[in-house]
Amino acid sequence: MKNALLITVSSNDMKQIRRARYIKFQQCTMPYLASFFPKDWNVLHIDEEEEQIPYEKSFDLVGLTFHTPCSKHAYEIAARFRLRGITVIMGGSHVTLCPEEAEQQADCIFVGEAENTLPVFFTDFEKGKLRKRYESNEAVDMSKIPLLTTEHFHRHDHxxxxxxxxxxxxxxxxxxxxxxxxxxxxxxxxxxxxxxxxxxxxxxxxxxxxxxxxxxxxxxxxxxxxxxxxxxxxxxxxxxxxxxxxxxxxxxxxxxxxxxxxxxxxxxxxxxxxxxxxxxxxxxxxxxxxxxxxxxxxxxxxxxxxxxxxxxxxxxxxxxxxxxxxxxxxxxxxxxxxxxxxxxxxxxxxxxxxxxxxxxxxxxxxxxxxxxxxxxxxxxxxxxxxxxxxxxxxxxxxxxxxxxxxxxxxxxxxxxxxxxxxxxxxxx
Missing domain, CATH: 3.80.30.20 (tm_1862 like domain)
Structure with a gap:
């Protein structure tokens, strides 16, 4: 059984800003992407708005999603895990808009939508031959995507x-x-x-x-x-x-x-x-x-x-x-x-x-x-x-x-x- 950590990144500055919104909602990116993992993976999702990253634990893979103002913090997270030899992948809007910058901070990045390239990634991961960038020009077929995994929604909000x-x-x-x-x-x-x-x-x-x-x-x-x-x-x-x-x-x-x-x-x-x-x-x-x-x-x-x-x-x-x-x-x-x-x-x-x-x-x-x-x-x-x-x-x-x-x-x-x-x- 392999272990993956998925992190919805939020820097201290952004947490302070978002805390201003009494009603705020959890992003659905990671709970959704968790459903793409093969059956032999154990997936943990951490939402930094409410939870601490378990740096002390061992993982086979760490995935990060983040917006532009959190990019510096995301890169710091990635560096800590990569120093331990843990594979780090990144995706999201900032990665897609600034791929040359992001790929310097991760083992591989996902540019654009990941649904078409995740199966290829998992095959490459098993072979130990990851590409630096996963990108597909084909539109995702929205009728063939899996349902959300609701167990990864664990914030107590509104x-x-x-x-x-x-x-x-x-x-x-x-x-x-x-x-x-x-x-x-x-x-x-x-x-x-x-x-x-x-x-x-x-x-x-x-x-x-x-x-x-x-x-x-x-x-x-x-x-x-x-x-x-x-x-x-x-x-x-x-x-x-x-x-x-x-x-x-x-x-x-x-x-x-x-x-x-x-x-x-x-x-x-x-x-x-x-x-x-x-x-x-x-x-x-x-x-x-x-x-x-x-x-x-x-x-x-x-x-x-x-x-x-x-x-x-x-x-x-x-x-x-x-x-x-x-x-x-x-x-x-x-x-x-x-x-x-x-x-x-x-x-x-x-x-x-x-x-x-x-x-x-x-x-x-x-x-x-x-x-x-x-x-x-x-x-x-x-x-x-x-x-x-x-x-x-x-x-x-x-x-x-x-x-x-x-x-x-x-x-x-x-x-x-x-x-x-x-x-x-x-x-x-």
């Missing part, structure tokens, strides 16, 4: 588990790493398989880790129909198209959807157009939010500050918009040009990238490029200002008074965030 129905996004936003990771290919699992994964979670709340669950609206409706019998609550990320389709919203609510994260990104149409997200039409935002609320579903707005069209008044204008439209929650980010994205390439060609210290690419505490119409300090201060103001008690009451959707849980959640900010425990 969801029974996380899963995915689709992969990728058909859009091509300049700042997004997803389209680079999956080369703009959007694919879907069979609804019956999604329903089986959904049903096997024992708790009442499930998170879909899809990048855009409404990318194919007909498919999204089929998913809703397939999971309705299980009477669970669920949430996911979606584009503004979710709020334009009454049939979808009706089916979503009936199937247990009570909350949607909507990537509004900006209230400036010029910023959206520049970022190649022109399908977001700001003039329709108010109508879309109201329509989602009218179907009993609360809204979490995804907002990014720092686009080239943003001036210093963008913070107050955004705050006013969110309050006046009764948005229940919001996630604010500083525009971050992740390596490998068109945004990074453009800003680098313009001489505006300030650092390639990936630990600072966390979208919360650092500005890593030169903004056009404000200083880096003004951008950071504006970001922190909106976080504080959005969760001030008067603004909470005003927002939730506009829409009572999900009030019994959105009000306590907002109060918690107000308290965290008041006691200076977080920047959200």
């Amino acid at each position: 969801a029974a588990g996380t899963m995915f129905a689709s992969r990728g996004c058909p859009n091509n936003c300049e700042f997004c790493a997803v389209s680079c990771m999956y080369q703009h290919k959007f694919r879907m699992r069979p609804p019956s398989e999604v329903a089986r994964d959904f049903a096997q979670f024992k708790g009442k709340v499930v998170v879909f880790w899809d990048d855009n669950i409404c990318a194919d609206m007909a498919y999204a409706k089929e998913i809703c129909k397939a999971i309705t019998p299980y009477k669970k609550w669920w949430t996911s990320q979606a584009s503004i198209k979710a709020g334009e389709d009454d049939e979808f919203l009706e089916l979503a609510y009936k199937s247990g959807c009570r909350h949607l994260f909507i990537g509004f990104e900006s209230i400036s149409q010029m910023s959206l157009d520049l970022a190649k997200k022109e399908f977001n039409q700001v003039e329709r935002y108010k109508e879309i939010i109201k329509n989602i609320h009218n179907h009993g579903i609360s809204v979490q707005a995804g907002i990014v500050f720092g686009f080239d069209c943003d001036t210093r008044d963008v913070f107050d204008r955004t705050l006013e918009f969110l309050i006046e439209n009764g948005v229940q929650n919001a996630t604010f980010n500083i525009l971050t040009p992740y390596p490998g994205t068109p945004l990074f390439d453009r800003l680098k060609s313009e001489g505006r990238i300030l650092t390639e210290d990936w630990t600072k690419y966390n979208s919360r505490t650092d500005v890593v490029f030169t903004p056009k119409h404000m200083t880096t300090q003004e951008l950071l201060e504006g970001f922190n200002y909106v976080n504080r103001e959005f969760y001030r008690l008067p603004h909470i009451l005003k927002r939730l008074n506009h829409s009572h959707t999900g009030l019994f849980w959105t009000l306590p959640l907002n109060i918690i965030y107000w308290w965290l900010l008041k006691t200076k425990r977080t920047n959200l």
Whole structure:
């Protein structure tokens, strides 16, 4: 029996940032990949958000998945195991976008999706002849992938588990790493398989880790129909198209959807157009939010500050918009040009990238490029200002008074965030 350790990497800095989100969810990458291991492997999954890595134990293989701001920490983990002669493999978005860097830190790396190359890897591992890089240009057949292994979901958070129905996004936003990771290919699992994964979670709340669950609206409706019998609550990320389709919203609510994260990104149409997200039409935002609320579903707005069209008044204008439209929650980010994205390439060609210290690419505490119409300090201060103001008690009451959707849980959640900010425990 061989032993493998799979690690969902989280650096101390990122743990501090994520701790700010009272509701946070376990990533499903490693619980999913665990199902690919042959029967004669014993697999242990460690989520660094909650658990310590057992460096003292012996393993035949260590696998790491991580995002850009955790890359330095991941490389340190890899070095400790490799010094003991343990084989270390790496994958994930940063590895795919920076393969030349990553392959210097591991015995081998997986570029892009690993499903097609894992069988080859295990054959090579048995022979003791690993390749430095495993990469496939063929799209993964989503109808032939295994179900999640739920025993590897062992965090005690606010969801029974996380899963995915689709992969990728058909859009091509300049700042997004997803389209680079999956080369703009959007694919879907069979609804019956999604329903089986959904049903096997024992708790009442499930998170879909899809990048855009409404990318194919007909498919999204089929998913809703397939999971309705299980009477669970669920949430996911979606584009503004979710709020334009009454049939979808009706089916979503009936199937247990009570909350949607909507990537509004900006209230400036010029910023959206520049970022190649022109399908977001700001003039329709108010109508879309109201329509989602009218179907009993609360809204979490995804907002990014720092686009080239943003001036210093963008913070107050955004705050006013969110309050006046009764948005229940919001996630604010500083525009971050992740390596490998068109945004990074453009800003680098313009001489505006300030650092390639990936630990600072966390979208919360650092500005890593030169903004056009404000200083880096003004951008950071504006970001922190909106976080504080959005969760001030008067603004909470005003927002939730506009829409009572999900009030019994959105009000306590907002109060918690107000308290965290008041006691200076977080920047959200």
